Every structure is written in C-alpha cells, then in structure tokens.
Amino acid sequence: MQNPYETVALLKERKEEREKIDQVLPDLAKINIQEQLLVPQPADESLYREMMHLTPARIGVWRTGTRPLTRTMLRFRADHALAQDSVLGMVPEEFASAHGLLPIQTQVENKEQYLTRPDLGRKLSLEARETLTKGGTAACQVQVVVADGLSSKAIGANIPDLLPALMQGLAHYGFIIGRPIFVKYGRVACMDEIGEILHPESLVILIGERPGLGTAESLSAYMAYKPHRSMLESERSVISNIHRGGIPPLEAGAHLASLMKQILASKASGVRY
C-alpha cells in the first residue's frame, strides 16, 4: 500500500497542475448529475427531470449498446476517487485553532494505521490525555467533540455552519459547555475515554462518515449520556446523513442542541432514552 503521507504530498503537488487543467477540461465531478439528462429525446422530459430529482442514484443515464456511456463510466470513477480522497485526505492543521477547538490525537500514528487498526482510533495517546487534563473543561454539562473519522471533507464542508449553530443553541438553553475538542484519527468510541477523563454529563461527537459514491461529505453525530469505556454501542444516539443534500448542517446543529437538552433531561441516551 502506498504511504498516505506521500499520497497527500503528491496531491498537493498536483493541485496547481490540476487547476490549470480545469480551465481547459471541466471537472466531471462538479456536474450535478441530478440535472444531467442523458437520455436523448425522452418521451416525457418533465417526468424524467422529476424522477432524476428524486434520487442521487445514477438513474436515467442512457447506454451505448449494453454498456454505460463513457461519461457515466468516467463520472463513476471520479466519484470513487473523491471518496478515496476524502478517506485519505487530512483535515488541515489550522482547522482546530480556526474553530476554537482543542486538538488531540488518538494512539494512531498515520492514515494507514488508522484504517487497519480501528482499536487504536478509540484510545487516546498519552499526550492527548495530558492535554485534556490541562486544557479541557472538567465536569461540564455538554462536551462537543469533532473527529475526522473516515471523511476529512465532511469536516470542512459541515463544521463551519454546524458547530456555531450547535453552540448557539446550547448557549441559549443555558448549559455549561466544555471547550470543544478536535480528535485526529478518531473513531466514535474515542468519546468513552474523553468521558472518563473530563466527566462531562453528556457528549456529542461530530464525525466524518465513510464516504459513498453519492456524497463524500456526509457527517454523523453520536450522542451519549455520561460516556464511559464500558458503555454499549446501543447506548449511543445517532443522527446521520448530515450534509448539504441531506440534513442541512445548520439545521442539524440547532436540532442537536435540542437533542442534547432531551438527553440531559431524561439522563439517558441510545436505547435507554
């Protein structure tokens, strides 16, 4: 397997080159396929258009012989490449400080290890534990955590709108909010250890979802009441599919604030809620 660091460096190197090419060749992945009507002379164009708008799935793509058109094939590969970029890509170093997040890292050391050792993505590094003890907020009512997870693009695309809407909502309810944390190479269950170090009453982690071919920018929010290491997966609540084409990030932020309120009120999350 290729070293992901090299991949990232290579991508950066190619960026300028790509931008030049973009001016000549339009980026396939930028075309909204739900607006792209490839069937020549459809019997009912407006119905066709409406059906296309109903799903991001690749329907109504026409054919050549028994095979898809070249542009359909290329688009498929372009979307696959985007999904891979999203998994292999990194959230920029300056992201955490730009959004007022306390950066920490799990025991994972690089992308390859992140993908092959999910267990390490659930454990905090020694340094991270120290950072939390020194710079984190102990025993707050709501702790917000952002983690890269399997999609760096989901973080960049959603957090700038979701996070302030969530914080505004939580502030409006008058909760004591901990300093938000950014976890590099994080998995959902890294919340458990954070819970044991800082003892927040409730915690919500915003984490990039494994990208699909429809979107590479989808985010999930997992919520827990008093997270701890022996908790069961079923004790977490979840809202998934947060992205511009799904649950809009802004509205998701506002909604999560009220879900946290409900979790605190009922002192339970997941199936216990």
Added chain:
Amino acid sequence: MIHNSERLLSVGIDIGTSTTQLVISHLTIENTAPLTAIPHFCITAKIPIFISPVYFTPFVDRLHVDASALRKIVATEYDRAGFKPEEIDTGAVIITGESAKKENAEEIIHSLAGYAGDFVTATAGPDLESVIAGKGSGAYQLAKTLGRCVINVDIGGGTANIVVFERERIQSTSCLNIGGRLIEIDPYNHKVRYIAPAAAAILSDLGDPLKVGDPVDKERLMPVVRRMVDILDQVLLAEDLDYLGSRLLMTAPLRLDLREPLIMFSGGVGTYFNTRSEDWFAHGDLGPLLAEALKEARVLKKYLFLPAAETLHATVLGAGTHTLEVSGSTTSFDNHCLPLRNLPVIPLELDCRDRFDKWAEFRLRYPPNETVAYWLPSLPQPNFSEVNVLAQDLLLLLAKFPQDPLIVLTKDDIGKALGQSIRFHTHLPLHLICLDQITVQNGDYIDINKALPGQEAVPLIVKTLVFGQ
C-alpha cells in the same frame, strides 16, 4: 417517549350554492423517517368515516345564508355521527359558489368554524375551492399516480371550478360563474322561480326574454345550458374568451401547457354527467340539463374523459381531508401561543437591496396592530452568519411593528436554526413561532394548530379568504 403516529378526527363542511354537506374523516399523521434521521411527519391515511345526507343550503333571503339553520345541520350531523365538537381535532368549513357572495358569508363561516371544533378552519375563495374539489374528486391522486395532467371541473349550483394538476403540482386554477342553480324552476309547475345575475347575463347575450314566472321545458332551456357549456369549452381549450365568457370568468383564465390531458367532472352536475335523468326538474334547477349539454362539449373530443372517483362529495371530502399540512419537524415555537387562526401571510423578499425598507413597506399594507405571519421564500443552504443577519433583521422588523408572538415561516429547512438565532439575539422576553417547510402565496392566510404531542412538527392549514362581491 416518542409518538410516531397520531390519529386526528377531521371534519369537512361545504356550504355550496345549492347544497350543504358534512364529512368526518380519520387522518393519520406518521413519522416516516428512519431512526437515525430527523423525524419527518406526513399524513399517511385519510379515511372518511361519516358522510352526511345532502342538505339544501338554507337561506333567509336571496342575500343572506341562514346561520342558525346551518348550525342546526352541523349539530344534528355531529349527533348522528356520535361526536362532540370538542372531539374534532381539525377540518375546514368552505363556503363556495354563490353562497360565498352573500352579505353574511364571512361572518357565518367564521362562527360556524368556531362552533364545529377548536381547530376547524374557515375558508373561501374560488381558486382554493377548485383545488379542494380536485383533490376530493380523486383527480390529484390520479395525476400523481399516473404521472399525467388531469383536469378536474367541479360544477355546482353557482360556479364551475377548474383545476389542472400536473403530477403533484397545481398547474393552474380558474373559476367560471356557471352552474346548475343559476335559474331555479318550480319542480311541480315548471315555472321559472329565480334568475341569478349570471343567468340574466347569459339570457341577454342570447337575446332570450325568459323571465321569472315563465313556464319552461327541456327544449326551451337547452340553448341556455349549451351557451354555458360553450363558455366552459372556451376556458378549457384556452381559446380567446368572447364577451360573455370574460364576464362570467371570476378569476384569471386557465393557463394550459399540457399534453394528452385527462378530464373529469365532479360536483352536482358531475353526478348527472355520469348518470341519466328523466325528470329534468327534480331538483328545481338546471343541473341535469347542464349535465346533458355537457355530454356534447367540444372539450370531450380533445381530452380523454375519465369518471371522477367522487362527484357530489368532492368538495366536502377535499375540505375534510386535503386542507391539513404538517410543518417540518425541526422548528422553534412557544406551544402555549398556539393555535392561531386567520393570520395574513406577508412574503419577505431576501435578495433585494434595502430589504428592510421593502419589508416595512409590505408590512404597512396591513393594519399595524394586526398579527401577521412573515414568510421567507427559498433561501437555499444559508450559512450561519447569513441566518444571524436574517434573525437580527427580523428583530428590527418586530421592533418597528410590535406583535406577540413573532411568527416566521420558511420554505427551507432552517426553522430551528433561525428560531434559535432570533432568541439568541434578543434579551427581551419574546414569544416566537418559527416553522419551516411551508409554501404559501401572497394573499394566503394560515391557521396554525398546536404541535403534535411531544413533537416539533405542527399541523397547519394554508388557505384563502376571498368572498365574492
């Protein structure tokens, strides 16, 4: 903890030119979203459980509907159905056709709606009537299922209400002042008893000297009903209207942009279209004759005819089952301020220069002390700071035109974020109703119900209140 389904009892009451009817239905509202998504509530079932007999609409005189007789009809039918007004959750009273032109129409409909149940809404207006009848007749469902254009023509006593559905969209509506009861005939001696102003216009166009007291038969009246059908043809085929046609048209003309449309007829005249009458004056009016003339309509040679699923009950079924909507499920509101009724809707343009001045200008069209609902049209994917600016602008508008509560409706799914932002930016105690995923038009009114138990989704009714002159 989470209620995923609610069953509501809904009443529809139609006060038409000639008949008054009442239907009680069960509406089921369900969360159709998966567990990991934000809830999404839809009306998933509409089942009529009680249909009243057809009453003649009671009148005190030619200018006044009989309020106490109407109230008695509703009381009697509730009693027969075994329900009390306080058990009715929602519904609509619609006053239609010539009845909507009576002097006391507005007063009656509001008082009857109040009597019929806490959240029974009062509605009127030819375009709304067209849509409601088209939904009640089954035309809407058919257009949706077949993916086709379906035209519904609901011909009652006083008006013909036309709606064109293109799949789930309403393409156009129109209303003509033609109907079965524009001339009344004594069923026993077959003498003309009454000629409505619209009928007088048709007669004068034909140069027909018919007057009250004249004896008539089928042949004598056929030219009159044929002329009505001719006008209807002009509208349905989107032809240029002649002088009489433009006089009888009560709304904008029908806009038609369709291929292979289907057409169906509902209303009293629609009932006779599908059956055959021998006693032409059984109801003392032109209804059966108009249906007979309709069978020769030119439009039937152009568009494919299908019988309506419901004819006589189309409007009342539509009023009882097709008026209620449910807002988005992430909203922000003070439930104790609800329900609210008859709020005029003021659309606020977003992408314009000096938008605040424009908003104030719109607002000034309504009395300053009236509670209004502000509606924000499409605002696709706004970012956090845009929503904050919007919230502050809305608070400025509230400062200039104080009202309690502040009511904001949006088209896009931003109700909760906007609501939280509005609350965040004010230190004053504020009652707020901020609902999303609502589509309204300028001139509409809205009734907002209490929220579904334990939910943020709010049932509401978007309607018009247009009474004839």
